[in-house]
Amino acid sequence: MAKLLIGIFSTTQDASIVIDELYKTGYSDKEVSVLSRKLKQMNKISESTGIGKPMTGNAGNSVFGMLKNMVANIEDDPKEVVAAGPAARKMAGTEIGKGTDDFIVPLMSAGVPKEDAQQYEAHLLKGHVLVMVECEPHEADRVANIFKAHHVVGIE
Structure with missing residues (x-):
C-alpha cells in the first residue's frame, strides 16, 4: 500500500x-504533487521543475474564474489552493482559512490525521509550499531524507 x-x-x-x-x-x-495558495509561486515552481501547469479548480475555466485568477496573480493572495500534480484534481480550488473543511477532508481521506491536516492548512495560509509524494513504504525514509536535506519545516 502506498x-x-x-x-x-x-x-x-x-x-x-x-x-x-x-x-x-x-x-x-x-507521484509528486505541489500545493500553495500563491499562483505566482506555483507558476515559478511549474516553470522550473516541469511538474505541470498549476490548477486552480473548476471555476478557473469560467470567465469569472479567469478574472479571479488574474486578480489573484496581481494580489498574490487567494484563499484557495493552487495545485499541480496528481493531487491537483482533488485539491485545486479548495478553500482554506475560512473555517471550511474543504482542504482538510481530502487529506483525511488519504490517511492524514485531522490535526496534521489543520497544520498543513495553517502553513499554506502562511505562504508555505507543500510537496506531496506518494511512495512505497520502504521508500519513505529516502523521501524523508530528501525533504530534510532541503529545509523542510516540521509540524508539531
Missing part, C-alpha cells in the same frame, strides 16, 4: 530543489 509523505517548505526555491531531486531519484509527475 504511503503519502508531505513536506512543508518556506521558499519556492527549496520546494523546486526538492521536486528536482525527487525526479532525479526516479519519482515522476505521477
Whole structure:
C-alpha cells in the first residue's frame, strides 16, 4: 500500500530543489504533487521543475474564474489552493482559512490525521509550499531524507 509523505517548505526555491531531486531519484509527475495558495509561486515552481501547469479548480475555466485568477496573480493572495500534480484534481480550488473543511477532508481521506491536516492548512495560509509524494513504504525514509536535506519545516 502506498504511503503519502508531505513536506512543508518556506521558499519556492527549496520546494523546486526538492521536486528536482525527487525526479532525479526516479519519482515522476505521477507521484509528486505541489500545493500553495500563491499562483505566482506555483507558476515559478511549474516553470522550473516541469511538474505541470498549476490548477486552480473548476471555476478557473469560467470567465469569472479567469478574472479571479488574474486578480489573484496581481494580489498574490487567494484563499484557495493552487495545485499541480496528481493531487491537483482533488485539491485545486479548495478553500482554506475560512473555517471550511474543504482542504482538510481530502487529506483525511488519504490517511492524514485531522490535526496534521489543520497544520498543513495553517502553513499554506502562511505562504508555505507543500510537496506531496506518494511512495512505497520502504521508500519513505529516502523521501524523508530528501525533504530534510532541503529545509523542510516540521509540524508539531
